[in-house]
Amino acid sequence: MRFTSSPRGARLARRLVAHRLDDWGYPYASEANETVTLIAAELTGNAVRHGHVRGRDFHVRLVLTASVIRIDVTDTRTEEQPLVSCAADPETDGGRGLFLVSQLATRWAVIPRPSGPGKTVWAELQV
Structure with missing residues (x-):
């Protein structure tokens, strides 16, 4: 699905x-739902904060296979590539999102957007 590149879009x-x-059988209070929702919050928040291009939306794709839940978040900003900091400054308000994703997800990566400028950050959770 496509969402406006705004805090409201990330929340939705x-x-x-x-x-x-x-709907897929992972209730709201389940570990899988809470973990993937937290990953989604981090990736969509980053798409809005760091991947925003005026007039362009970000995309979210959620896929369930036999034992893996995968989320892809795609934005259209090419020049800002995400960085993972293992030692975020404890005095700052940010900088821990992708580190958190790296700890929660089974696998994750950043790849070029397949159909135009931008990038896709994806994460998978083994369930």
């Missing part, structure tokens, strides 16, 4: 992920 995307996982 996070809610959609939680709802879809519940």
